[in-house]
Structure formats: structure tokens, C-alpha cells
Amino acid sequence: MAVRKDTIFERFLAPVVKTFLIDQEALRRFYESIDWQAASTRLSDPTLVYPTYYSSQNFHGIEGGYLNVSAAVSYDPITQYALPPGEAVVRQSFVDAIQVKPRRILDLGCGTGSTTLLLKRAFPQADVIGLDLSPQMLVVAEHKATQAELEIQWRHGNAEHTGLPDASFDLITASLLFHETPPTASQAILQESYRLLTVGGEIAILDGNQKMLRQTEWLTQIFEEPYIQAYAGGSVDAWMGAARFEAVQTQDLWWLHQITRGIKPLPYQSVEFTAGATNVEMGDRLWAMS
Numbered sequence: 001m002a003v004r005k006d007t008i009f010e011r012f013l014a015p016v017v018k019t020f021l022i023d024q025e026a027l028r029r030f031y032e033s034i035d036w037q038a039a040s041t042r043l044s045d046p047t048l049v050y051p052t053y054y055s056s057q058n059f060h061g062i063e064g065g066y067l068n069v070s071a072a073v074s075y076d077p078i079t080q081y082a083l084p085p086g087e088a089v090v091r092q093s094f095v096d097a098i099q100v101k102p103r104r105i106l107d108l109g110c111g112t113g114s115t116t117l118l119l120k121r122a123f124p125q126a127d128v129i130g131l132d133l134s135p136q137m138l139v140v141a142e143h144k145a146t147q148a149e150l151e152i153q154w155r156h157g158n159a160e161h162t163g164l165p166d167a168s169f170d171l172i173t174a175s176l177l178f179h180e181t182p183p184t185a186s187q188a189i190l191q192e193s194y195r196l197l198t199v200g201g202e203i204a205i206l207d208g209n210q211k212m213l214r215q216t217e218w219l220t221q222i223f224e225e226p227y228i229q230a231y232a233g234g235s236v237d238a239w240m241g242a243a244r245f246e247a248v249q250t251q252d253l254w255w256l257h258q259i260t261r262g263i264k265p266l267p268y269q270s271v272e273f274t275a276g277a278t279n280v281e282m283g284d285r286l287w288a289m290s
């Protein structure tokens with residue numbers, strides 16, 4: 001089925017273009033170069049059930065939130081203005097803050113894949129998966145990866161319960177996801193991340209600076225984000241601790257953003273200590289459990 005190109009473009013994208021001084025022709029060419037219906041269907045998991053907090057909300061004032069083409073097409077042109085002092089420097093600082101040398105990376109709420117592509121560039125040997133609830137956002141992500149000749153898997157899924165195997169990643173990232181999810185969902189995503197990480201694996205979260213957002217409520221109104229005030233009132237640090245991550249640290253990034261990192265620790269608590277077992281035997285047992 002053909003997408004009603006003119007209607008969507010004129011109703012949603014043209015006003016965006018005017019407001020943000022975006023190259024209208026380039027946006028239109030990109031929009032018209034993709035068969036959105038076919039590509040979204042190909043990338044969709046038809047069994048996926050959308051969480052209500054996601055499907056019942058408009059994001060950034062766009063009806064239907066991320067589950068439509070206009071959100072996907074306008075996301076990158078707008079985001080370049082939403083990450084001062086510059087999108088490239090903020091995303092690269094996030095990737096540079098990663099401490100592990102990962103072999104398998106999962107980028108949760110990957111959206112149009114801007115961070116996912118940087119991760120693949122930084123760790124070219126790693127297998128990289130980008131996961132998102134919006135097939136339309138995944139269409140843009142796939143398009144960008146193909147243009148950049150980067151091999152990345154795109155997966156339609158809910159970060160709260162991905163269906164991926166235990167201990168299958170050594171790096172999990174989420175950039176600009178948690179200000180868009182209610183705190184209960186963010187905490188469920190952290191618990192799922194703990195399950196998915198190998199022992200010693202790292203989680204890294206880039207998002208708005210919660211301390212700063214608490215002091216500038218007017219800013220939280222600008223982008224029409226339904227959950228950003230709840231996000232601002234919480235603490236990613238505390239949520240990470242509650243999900244059992246250790247060595248949790250949050251660093252401010254250009255005042256407006258923050259990066260929080262944590263490690264999945266060895267399961268000290270659950271190992272059974274046997275009388276007479278040597279340190280080496282206990283160490284082997286811990287690693288076998290990991």
C-alpha cells in the first residue's frame with residue numbers, strides 16, 4: 001500500500017522544516033526515496049505488543065509518537081539542534097567514555113541509529129544490535145547504516161523484555177532513551193540489561209542532566225516530552241544501584257547532559273563456599289557461574 005506522501009509531508013514535515021531551518025528539498029527527497037510501508041513491515045515483529053506508555057502518547061507534539069513516518073524523518077534534523085554544544089561532540093564523548101573492549105553490543109532505544117553507528121565505528125570487530133520499538137525509526141537507522149557500509153543488526157523490540165538470551169552482551173548502551181520512558185520502565189530496562197550482560201560487562205546511559213533539568217522546568221516543556229519531568233525527578237544512579245550494577249558513576253557532560261556507567265559484578269553473594277576449597281577453586285567456580 002502506498003504511503004500518503006503529500007499529506008504527511010505537508011501536515012507535519014513542512015512546519016518542522018520552517019521552524020528549524022532545515023533543507024526542505026533534501027528532507028523531501030529522503031522521504032520520497034523510501035517505500036515506508038514495505039520497509040517498516042519488513043523490520044516489524046508482528047507479535048510485539050507495545051507498552052501503553054509508548055503507544056498512547058504523543059512525543060515532541062507528533063501524534064502517534066514514534067510510530068509514524070514523520071517522527072522518523074524529522075528526528076535527525078531536529079536532534080542536531082537539541083544537543084548543545086553539538087550532536088557529534090556529545091555522542092562521541094559518550095562513546096569515548098566506554099571502558100570495556102566489547103565483542104557484542106546492544107544499543108537500546110536506538111532510534112535512527114546515530115549512536116549505534118558510532119559504536120560500530122569505534123568497535124569495528126564487535127557484533128552490534130540496535131533495538132527499538134518503532135519500525136519507522138529502524139527504517140532510518142538501517143538506511144544510514146547501509147549508506148555508511150556498516151554491518152549492524154536492527155531489531156524491533158521492547159527494551160524492557162527483549163527476548164534475547166542471558167549474558168549475551170558485554171556492552172549495553174542507551175542514549176536519550178530514559179527521558180522518554182516512565183521511571184518504572186527505565187528501571188525494568190536496567191534489570192533487563194543486567195540479565196543480558198556478561199559478568200564484567202558495562203552499561204552506559206547518555207541522557208539529560210537530571211540535576212539541571214530539575215532546576216529548569218521551562219526547558220522540559222519545550223520539546224513536549226511526556227515523561228521528562230518524572231525522569232528529572234529521579235536518579236539514574238539510584239536506578240542502576242537498584243538493578244544491582246556496581247561501580248556506578250555519573251559524570252556531567254557539557255552541563256546539559258550526563259553519562260552514567262556501571263558494571264555487572266561477579267555474583268559473590270550466590271556462590272556456595274565449601275570448607276577446604278582453595279581460592280583458585282572458588283575463583284573457578286565464580287567464573288563458571290558467570
Ligand SMILES: C[S@@+](CC[C@H](N)C(=O)[O-])C[C@H]1O[C@@H](n2cnc3c(N)ncnc32)[C@H](O)[C@@H]1O
Binds near residue numbers: 113
Ligand atoms: C529520543 S529517541 C533516542 C534515539 C537514539 N537512541 C538517539 O540517541 O538518538 C528514543 C527512542 O527510544 C525508543 N523507545 C522508547 N521506549 C522504548 C522501549 N521500551 N524499548 C525500545 N525502544 C524504546 C523510541 O522509539 C525512540 O526511537
